[in-house]
Amino acid sequence: MENLFRLVDHEDFLSRRCIWVNGPVIVGAGPSGLATAACLRDQGVPFVMLERAECIASLWQKRTYDRLKLHLPKQFCQLPKLPFPEDFPEYPTKRQFIQYLESYAEKFEINPRFNECVQSARYDETSGLWRVKTASSAGSTKTEFEYICRWLVVATGENAERVMPDIEGLADFGGEVIHACDYKSGKKYKGKKVLVVGCGNSGMELSLDLSNHNASPSMVVRSSVHVLPREILGKSTFELATLMMKWLPLWLVDKILLILAWFILGNTESYGLKRPSMGPLALKNTMGKTPVLDIGALKKIRSGDINVVPGIKRISCGQAELINGEKLDIDAIVLATGYRSNVPSWLQESEFFSENGFPKAPFPHGWKGNAGLYAVGFTRRGLSGASSDAMRIAQDIGKVWKEETKQQKKRTTACHRRCISQF
Numbered sequence: 436m437e438n439l440f441r442l443v444d445h446e447d448f449l450s451r452r453c454i455w456v457n458g459p460v461i462v463g464a465g466p467s468g469l470a471t472a473a474c475l476r477d478q479g480v481p482f483v484m485l486e487r488a489e490c491i492a493s494l495w496q497k498r499t500y501d502r503l504k505l506h507l508p509k510q511f512c513q514l515p516k517l518p519f520p521e522d523f524p525e526y527p528t529k530r531q532f533i534q535y536l537e538s539y540a541e542k543f544e545i546n547p548r549f550n551e552c553v554q555s556a557r558y559d560e561t562s563g564l565w566r567v568k569t570a571s572s573a574g575s576t577k578t579e580f581e582y583i584c585r586w587l588v589v590a591t592g593e594n595a596e597r598v599m600p601d602i603e604g605l606a607d608f609g610g611e612v613i614h615a616c617d618y619k620s621g622k623k624y625k626g627k628k629v630l631v632v633g634c635g636n637s638g639m640e641l642s643l644d645l646s647n648h649n650a651s652p653s654m655v656v657r658s659s660v661h662v663l664p665r666e667i668l669g670k671s672t673f674e675l676a677t678l679m680m681k682w683l684p685l686w687l688v689d690k691i692l693l694i695l696a697w698f699i700l701g702n703t704e705s706y707g708l709k710r711p712s713m714g715p716l717a718l719k720n721t722m723g724k725t726p727v728l729d730i731g732a733l734k735k736i737r738s739g740d741i742n743v744v745p746g747i748k749r750i751s752c753g754q755a756e757l758i759n760g761e762k763l764d765i766d767a768i769v770l771a772t773g774y775r776s777n778v779p780s781w782l783q784e785s786e787f788f789s790e791n792g793f794p795k796a797p798f799p800h801g802w803k804g805n806a807g808l809y810a811v812g813f814t815r816r817g818l819s820g821a822s823s824d825a826m827r828i829a830q831d832i833g834k835v836w837k838e839e840t841k842q843q844k845k846r847t848t849a850c851h852r853r854c855i856s857q858f
């Protein structure tokens with residue numbers, strides 16, 4: 436009790452509302468946060484979920500393009516305790532996925548506190564509690580809260596912020612420059628020459644979309660990329676790889692995948708898509724670089740509808756100069772240059788998370804830190820990785836919660852609750 440009073444310093448106490456949370460605080464209402472919340476619900480553990488946007492799954496609702504579909508079959512993308520509806524196709528659309536997530540939140544009575552961006556979170560050694568400060572952006576008045584809790588679950592995602600490249604002359608371009616997260620459809624680019632910077636899944640798919648809308652995309656491939664077919668002999672490549680990994684070493688699975696890809700897609704290097712020296716799964720595991728699952732872009736590259744170009748030297752007014760000296764006239768630029776975690780910007784901790792905003796411990800150890808800190812959805816294993824993290828975290832917290840509530844029933848004091856409002 437005395438400790439708890441000490442941790443609320445005088446100045447903060449006057450400027451922010453302080454909230455004691457019975458149970459964990461989950462930061463982020465994307466699929467990872469929702470999965471954790473549902474599993475905690477199942478364990479009977481109360482929680483508070485904080486979300487900077489005004490909706491759940493803001494990445495999917497606000498920062499993705501219209502034609503997006505899940506790249507993996509639905510059984511690998513569903514969250515714990517609620518399968519996708521049977522009438523959903525093998526690869527649900529973004530709309531269907533959002534609809535599923537909304538029904539998920541409703542079923543498990545998950546009501547995030549929206550428009551609350553976590554500004555900082557730190558562990559207070561004296562009290563043994565986490566202090567999570569937020570700024571609420573709803574309406575014209577800025578409200579600040581401080582949540583005090585025993586457990587902190589980081590669910591802000593691997594793709595929390597856009598990566599903006601530092602390209603010489605970009606500011607002088609004069610035309611439209613957007614990041615892939617603001618791209619919706621190629622409709623408005625009809626007849627335009629668009630430079631797509633980046634050849635990950637976003638760059639490939641936006642180039643395809645632009646071409647389908649009769650724009651002329653040039654896609655920048657500055658280094659190398661693994662392109663794999665989405666399916667091999669009617670089976671999802673991901674599923675096949677997962678199956679093979681049960682029996683074979685990773686290097687061999689990589690070799691088999693590349694041979695199969697060569698048979699199905701041909702020699703992608705001949706179109707300017709140089710393959711990395713490391714195999715696709717090894718590269719994903721060591722560097723976190725996702726292979727591209729082709730859903731039609733390669734055909735457009737072969738036909739010349741998507742122009743593959745090397746790295747950019749500089750941009751000038753209406754033009755891109757490439758490293759091979761070629762100059763391209765362009766009307767618009769789409770930066771499909773990826774995303775990054777934002778954890779280092781708010782979490783004051785350096786033991787569990789590294790500077791790049793991912794847990795330091797490799798899979799499968801990166802879900803639990805010290806002092807009640809957890810991470811969900813940072814294993815670079817997409818939605819299925821997030822689901823398994825969520826189940827582990829809820830079980831771990833649930834075990835302690837059950838033991839302590841059993842003991843608390845015997846004692847009857849609830850000293851914390853007297854001084855601070857409670858959830």
Ligand SMILES: Cc1cc2nc3c(=O)[nH]c(=O)nc-3n(C[C@H](O)[C@H](O)[C@H](O)COP(=O)(O)OP(=O)(O)OC[C@H]3O[C@@H](n4cnc5c(N)ncnc54)[C@H](O)[C@@H]3O)c2cc1C
Nearest residue numbers: 463465466467487493494505506552553591592812817818
């Ligand atoms: C275009 C695109 C397509 C993808 N397609 C697939 C796919 O088909 N299959 C797959 O498995 N994965 C896919 N992914 C990866 C994707 O990141 C995951 O599927 C999934 O969204 C991860 O969920 P998450 O909850 O961990 O992160 P997110 O979905 O990013 O959710 C994190 C939430 O945290 C909130 N947040 C962030 N910072 C703060 C803060 N400081 N305070 C409060 N709230 C905060 C965000 O607003 C967001 O709502 C795709 C990613 C992209 C960019």
Ligand SMILES: NC(=O)c1ccc[n+]([C@@H]2O[C@H](COP(=O)([O-])OP(=O)(O)OC[C@H]3O[C@@H](n4cnc5c(N)ncnc54)[C@H](OP(=O)(O)O)[C@@H]3O)[C@@H](O)[C@H]2O)c1
Nearest residue numbers: 504505506600633634635636637638657658725771772773
């Ligand atoms: N339907 C789907 O499932 C789907 C669709 C889209 C995205 N996603 C997922 O979303 C995540 C992010 O994908 P993403 O494609 O947006 O990002 P990404 O995989 O990180 O790819 C970023 C690309 O931008 C390039 N790049 C970065 N800076 C550059 C620069 N200055 N000049 C030229 N190129 C530059 C990178 O090249 P280098 O390799 O040389 O660094 C890379 O090709 C991935 O996990 C992906 O699988 C999934």
